[in-house]
Each structure stands twice: as structure tokens, then as C-alpha cells.
Amino acid sequence: MKQLHEFEIKKMLRLADEARERAYAPYSGFRVGACLKTESGAYYLGCNIENAAFTPTCCAERTALFKAVYEGERDFEAIAIISDSLNPTAPCGVCRQALAEFCKPDMPVICADRDGVYVVRALSELLPMAFTSKDMEG
Ligand code: THU
Numbered sequence: 601m602k603q604l605h606e607f608e609i610k611k612m613l614r615l616a617d618e619a620r621e622r623a624y625a626p627y628s629g630f631r632v633g634a635c636l637k638t639e640s641g642a643y644y645l646g647c648n649i650e651n652a653a654f655t656p657t658c659c660a661e662r663t664a665l666f667k668a669v670y671e672g673e674r675d676f677e678a679i680a681i682i683s684d685s686l687n688p689t690a691p692c693g694v695c696r697q698a699l700a701e702f703c704k705p706d707m708p709v710i711c712a713d714r715d716g717v718y719v720v721r722a723l724s725e726l727l728p729m730a731f732t733s734k735d736m737e738g
Contacts, residue, residue, distance in 0.1 A: 612680035
């Protein structure tokens, strides 16, 4: 896994924390922010966006990822996630799969609690044997 400088991790968590402020979470009351950094050094931010029908809810990680992909980004360096929780927040299963479509298995995923205490895991640790386009090759 690529090593990130402490100051870079702190910067990404600060940006993710700002994104958390934009959460639309009237149902759970649980706010999440994400900061996805591209290989070129750009930052894409996302928050969770809930829905009265619940299922259409989009997590912070996918909001950030889809914003970036829409803008043409395809190469990602790391993602940082921060929430209202006392425990470090890791991406849900759906977001792990969405990230695996575009991000390398060794991409660092920075998971922080509300105070910014974090753990870092490679994406492949969070989603071993991810299903990808290779799995559809004949
Ligand atoms: N949520 C995220 O945005 N990211 C995660 O990694 C975990 C869950 C959101 C979805 C929902 O709006 C709320 O947190 C409670 O599950």
C-alpha cells in the first residue's frame, strides 16, 4: 500500500470533515463526509444524501466517487472518510464495490472517527476478491 504523509492524511480528513457538514441526513441523523484524492492531486468531496424511501440513499463515498468520475477522473490515490461516530467509519459494502471499479486494490482508505482518530486499510483488505471486469472474461 502506498504510504501517505501524515500531513496529507490530516488535510484529507479536514476536507472530509467540511464535506460532512453538507450531509443531508434527516432520517438517520448520521452525517458522513468523504474526500477522494486523484493521482493528479485534485480533491473530490462527498456527503451522504438520504431519501424518504431509504433505498435511494447515497453514501458520502459514492457521492465523491461519482462526482469525480463524471468529471473524467479515473486514477485515484486515496480516500478519507469521517463521520459522527465514536468509531472509525469504513465504507459500506456497496461503496467498497463501487470504489473497486475505479481504484487500485492497494489504494489507502483512511477511516476516521468524529475526532479524527483514524486507521488506514488497503481497499483490497476491505473487499478481498472484488468482482471486477476481469471476472467476466471468457
Ligand atoms: N453512510 C455513509 O455515507 N458512508 C458509510 O461509509 C456508512 C454509511 C451513510 C448512509 C446513511 O445516510 C447513514 O450513513 C446511515 O447509514
